[in-house]
Amino acid sequence: MRGLAKVNRSHGAMEFVDRDRPEPAADEALVEVDYAGLCGSDAGIYEFESAFERMDLPTVIGHEYSGRVVEVGDAVTKFDVGDRVVERPIRGCGDCYQCEIGESNVCQNAVITGVDHDGAYEQFVAVPERALHPVPDSVEQQHAAMVEPTSIAARAVIENSRVSAGDRVLVEGPGPIGLLTAQIADTQGGKVLVSGVGQDAEYRLPLAEELGFETVNVTEDDVAARREAVTDGVGYDVVFDTTGHPSGLPSAVDEVRKGGQIVLIGQTGETTMPYSPLVRSEIDLQCSYASMYDDFDRSLRLIDRGDVDAETFLDDRFSLLAADEAFEAFVAGQTCKPVFDVSELHD
Ligand SMILES: [Zn+2]
Ligand SMILES: [Zn+2]
Numbered sequence: 001m002r003g004l005a006k007v008n009r010s011h012g013a014m015e016f017v018d019r020d021r022p023e024p025a026a027d028e029a030l031v032e033v034d035y036a037g038l039c040g041s042d043a044g045i046y047e048f049e050s051a052f053e054r055m056d057l058p059t060v061i062g063h064e065y066s067g068r069v070v071e072v073g074d075a076v077t078k079f080d081v082g083d084r085v086v087e088r089p090i091r092g093c094g095d096c097y098q099c100e101i102g103e104s105n106v107c108q109n110a111v112i113t114g115v116d117h118d119g120a121y122e123q124f125v126a127v128p129e130r131a132l133h134p135v136p137d138s139v140e141q142q143h144a145a146m147v148e149p150t151s152i153a154a155r156a157v158i159e160n161s162r163v164s165a166g167d168r169v170l171v172e173g174p175g176p177i178g179l180l181t182a183q184i185a186d187t188q189g190g191k192v193l194v195s196g197v198g199q200d201a202e203y204r205l206p207l208a209e210e211l212g213f214e215t216v217n218v219t220e221d222d223v224a225a226r227r228e229a230v231t232d233g234v235g236y237d238v239v240f241d242t243t244g245h246p247s248g249l250p251s252a253v254d255e256v257r258k259g260g261q262i263v264l265i266g267q268t269g270e271t272t273m274p275y276s277p278l279v280r281s282e283i284d285l286q287c288s289y290a291s292m293y294d295d296f297d298r299s300l301r302l303i304d305r306g307d308v309d310a311e312t313f314l315d316d317r318f319s320l321l322a323a324d325e326a327f328e329a330f331v332a333g334q335t336c337k338p339v340f341d342v343s344e345l346h347d
Contacts, residue, residue: 001018001019001020001021001122001123001124001345001347002016002017002018002019002122002123002345003016003017003018003019003060003118003121003122003123003345004016004060004061004062004121004122004320004323004345005017005057005058005059005060005061005118005121006045006046006048006052006055006057006058006059006061007057007058008057008058009048009053009057010048011046011047011048012046012324012327013048014046014061014323014324014327015058017058017060019060019118019122021123021124022124022125022126023126024071024072024073024076024126025073025126025128026073026074026075026076027073027075027076027128027129027130028072028073028076028126028127028128028129029069029071029072029073029076029079029085029126029127029129029132030069030070030071030072030124030125030126031067031068031069031070031085031087031124031125031126031127031132032067032068032070032123032124032346033062033065033066033067033120033121033122033123033124033125033342034065034066034067034068034141034142034145034341034342034343035065035066035141035142035144035145035339035340035341035342036062036064036065036066036120036121036145036320036339036340036342037062037064037065037145037146037148037149037176037314037337037338037339037340038318038326038327038330038337038338038339038340039063039064039148039149039176040175040176040177040244040330041063041115042061042062042063042114042327043327043330043331045061045115046327046331047331051267052115054115054116055115055116056116059114059115059116059117059118059119060114060118060119060120060121060122061114061115061119061121062113062114062119062120062121062122063087063089063112063113063114063115063119063120063148064089064120064145064146064147064148064149065086065087065119065120065125065145065148065342066084066085066086066135066141066142066144066145066147067084067085067086067120067125068082068083068084068085069081069082069083069085069132070124072129076129077129078129078132079129079132079134083134084134084135084141084144085127085132085133085134085135086132086133086135086144086145086147086148086296086300087113087120087125087127087131087132087133087148088131088132088133088148088151088291088292088293088296089112089113089114089119089131089148090105090110090111090112090113090290090291091107091110091111091112091113091128091131092104092105092107092109092110093107093108093109093110095109096108096109104292105155105289105290105291105292106289106290110290113125113127120342121320121323121340121342121345122342122345123342123345123346123347133147133293133296133297133300135147135300136300136304138304139300139303139304140310142310142314142316142339142341143303143310143311143314144300144303145314145339146303146308146310146313146314146337146339147296147299147300147303148291148296148299149176149177149180149337150180150184150299150302150303150308151291151295151296151298151299152177152180152265152288152290152291152295153177153180153181153183153184153265154180154184154291154295154298154299154302155288155290155291155292155295156177156181156240156263156265156288157181157184157185157188157240157263158184158188158295158298159288159294159295160263160286160287160288161185161238161240161261161263161286161288162237162238162261162284163185163188163189163190163237163238164188164189164190165188165189165190166189166190166191167188167189167190167191167237167238168190168191168193168230168231168234168236168237169182169185169190169191169192169193169236169237169238169239169240170192170193170194170195170227170236170238170239170240170252170255170256171185171192171193171194171195171239171240171242172195172239172240172241172242172243172248172251172252172255173195173196173241173242173243173244173245173248173266174194174195174196174200174204174205174207174208174215174336175204175242175243175244175336176336176337177242177265177266178194178240178242178243179194179204179207179208179211179313179336179337180308180313181240181242181265182194182208182211182213183211183302183307183308183309183313184302184307184308185238185240186212186213187302187307190237190238191230192213192214193213193214193215193216193226193230193236194208194213194214194215194216195215195216195217195218195223196208196215196216196217196218197217197218197219198217198219198220199332199333200217200333201217201219201220202333202334203333203334203335203336204333204336205217207312207313207336210312211309211312211313214230218251223251223255224254227255231257234257235255235256235257235258235260236255236256236257236260237256237257237260237261238256238260238261238262238263239252239255239256239260239261239262239263240262240263240265241262241263241264241265241266242265242266243266243268244266244267244268245266245268246268246269246270246271247271248264248266248268248271249262249264249268249271249273250271250273252264253273253277253278253283256281256283257281258281258282258283259281259282259283259284260281260283260284261283261284261285261286262283262284262285262286263286263287263288264285264286264287264288265287265288265289313336313337314337314338314339315335315336315337315338315339316338316339316341317335317338318335318338318340319340319341319344320340320341320342320344320345321344323340326338326340
């Protein structure tokens with residue numbers, strides 16, 4: 001079978017490689033991939049940012065996907081051939097201190113599908129059954145490919161933020177995690193504004209508006225005036241930084257109210273800023289990383305109920321056969337959540 005792999009440590013460098021159909025181990029299911037999304041971290045691999053130095057190349061990428069079980073190992077008990085599934089791609093070891101105390105999202109030895117071993121931009125993947133989730137009949141297979149990024153946002157909003165009804169919420173960054181965060185914060189009762197920069201004016205901010213959010217373009221608009229108007233001069237109760245940009249945290253500090261909360265989700269390289277304003281305003285600085293079983297479970301229901309509008313959100317214009325187009329468009333902000341039809345690669 002063919003898989004789309006990162007082949008060397010430079011920008012782009014994505015090529016098809018030949019792989020044997022995997023043999024599932026006793027505790028694994030063999031999954032035939034139907035749909036797979038393109039994530040900010042996949043774009044990070046495409047551009048080859050330093051976080052991915054550890055990758056052993058070539059590696060087939062892709063970690064957010066839906067598929068069907070086509071074969072099961074002898075010890076598999078929860079899944080049968082024909083079951084529709086999604087994978088939790090960040091796998092805890094089950095053995096370290098964090099895994100023992102129920103914090104497998106920050107496992108000391110976590111491995112990530114599509115980074116540390118071959119991922120979903122190919123026909124078949126072999127997955128331990130403990131990393132699989134069943135997809136309810138009522139959730140479309142294409143929409144199920146969005147469960148993984150939804151789970152990241154669900155953890156940030158539901159587990160790690162204090163957003164509740166009536167809160168004024170700012171989401172910095174209209175990328176995939178930003179717009180999922182906005183939708184879930186809205187479901188929690190927050191009044192959500194989404195901010196972006198110049199290049200977001202073309203696709204991502206209009207998409208945010210289509211999803212029902214007010215937006216602000218920090219390159220063109222008067223952000224301070226908007227904050228005054230939206231929050232009566234008080235500042236936002238909760239600010240989510242999903243930008244992954246060094247300016248994200250300093251601007252969150254400008255926007256949040258005294259006693260408010262900043263939730264960091266995007267990963268920035270580095271930033272320097274005075275922290276006295278944080279202390280003196282008693283800002284609650286909270287981080288959120290990855291997701292766990294419960295976040296996946298909730299995400300399937302959020303998509304099922306339409307709280308997350310998968311149909312509007314996903315972008316099916318791109319093909320894995322010309323994946324560079326999707327990656328370049330993603331990096332330029334001309335798409336938000338490309339979802340590939342992986343059956344194009346099926347033999
Ligand atoms: Zn992802
Ligand atoms: Zn562990």
